[in-house]
Amino acid sequence: MVSRVRLRTVVVVLAVLTVTVPALPAPSVHAATPRAQAAPATQTGQSTVSAPDGRVAVGSEIYRKVGCFQCHSNEAQGGANGPRIGPDPIPFARFARYIRTPTGSMPPYAEKVLSAQDIADIYAFLRARARPPALDSIPELAP
Secondary structure (H helix, E strand, O other): OHHHHHHHHHHHHHHHHHHHHHHOOOOOOOOOOOOOOOOOOEEOOOOEEOOOOOOHHHHHHHHHHOOHHHHHOOOOOOOOOOOOOOOOOOOHHHHHHHHHOOOOOOOOOOOOOOOHHHHHHHHHHHHHOOOOOOHHHOHHHOO
């Protein structure tokens, strides 16, 4: 009984997000925010593709506006409903393709919702996430 209510709530929230997200205005900070360095080219077994310039601050804003944080958590470290996607994201070409045509429970994000520049900005945000400290450097977790 509880799981049906929870599932129904999730479905309603996703439906509302799907309807409202395309109506959001594009962030106005695009032109004023400095761009991050392009990601180095990475060999993925298919082709070598560099990530376009992305803006970390804009990527952070978009990440929150379109709801990425709801599954992947605030710092992209992963959560109960989504895997870790930062600080070392998958190669950009694969990342962009997955956003457009995901598998599993992630909704697809069409060009109307996330432009190619928006995806590059989110990718820059993910790359900028700080790596967590080594476990042995945390006194409470040290053997």
